[in-house]
Amino acid sequence: MEKGALSITLASDAKLQSLKQLKGIIFDLDNTLVSSSLNFPKIRATLGCPDGEDVLDFISKMSGKERQQATQILVDFEMADASNSTALDGCHQLIDLIKKLGLRCAIVTRNCQQAARLKIKNNDIAIADLITREQFSAKPSPEALLYLAHKWKTPTQNIMYVGDFLYDIQAAKNAQMISCLLTFERQLSYSKQADIAINNLPALYACLKRAKL
Template structure:
């Protein structure tokens, strides 16, 4: 069960794909092209390859991510919710397993008032908590003051590894790991309610 974290929330970090922006990444197709088994994390698999194999695999992933980036759109209610948090002066950041190049395209296509963005090129990929902890340190906040919002189990695991609150965005059916989250939102319009001290 989620740990009890009674502290008020003073900042929010977002996952990107499937949380803020749409994504059509076909992970099954990527795995097929890389010959990566379904039970193995793709990035972990790539890290085990030799130099030539890693370079080839990284290019396959990059091609998929760039194609996906050109189609990305803001998900429902995201812009309004983020604007409310921005107007309340709540610090916001993005941590994504995507690469810098594709992330830059998505952010340009779908502008939001979020300037601090860390990709897998900037810090170890989730569920490693390094990127989340870096942001907490940069904001000079305790991790318990922050919430990480994402749509996948790696997001929940990263938040818990960083001792932050985990908020699962689940607009469809709840996944079997939903019980691990501290908060669940079914629509982004629910997000500002996590910050009652700031958002009226």
């Protein structure tokens, strides 16, 4: 049995079968391909953002200099996080397999451009297509995912979006793509909303290899 092969926590047979028709995979970045230790309670406290409110939504309601200052504070937190980020177990092997299979691949993240590029560079993430919050509305908006489907000339049902949070599931569903949630053995209340909930990247590697080879 390959490493991770028994780590699928939730997936219908139909959804697992749908992996055979995959033409592209889009990844979230933080805690999906690379580690992240962003201290959101501290970010909220610094910005004055209420608990339960999305930080990006909170900043978007500001105007002028206040918004610029809040954005810079968030970017500073993100850049500090990027400098300490490491590739997650199985990341490079999975990307190599995706290339071997001839699948399209991209990253869509809520990160700022500078932090995302630093994480990709420092961790040798060999994925050229990167979309950050500066280019399209942030997840759970499907805008970035739909843009990539159009760019790739690929039906959305033949693309999978992989992430670690509820927004990732929602973005995939809003784009009518296959949603894959990485649980990392966490008990998540929204796991059942994902088409496929899987423990980690090695498990996804094993699942994808069985489906496509």
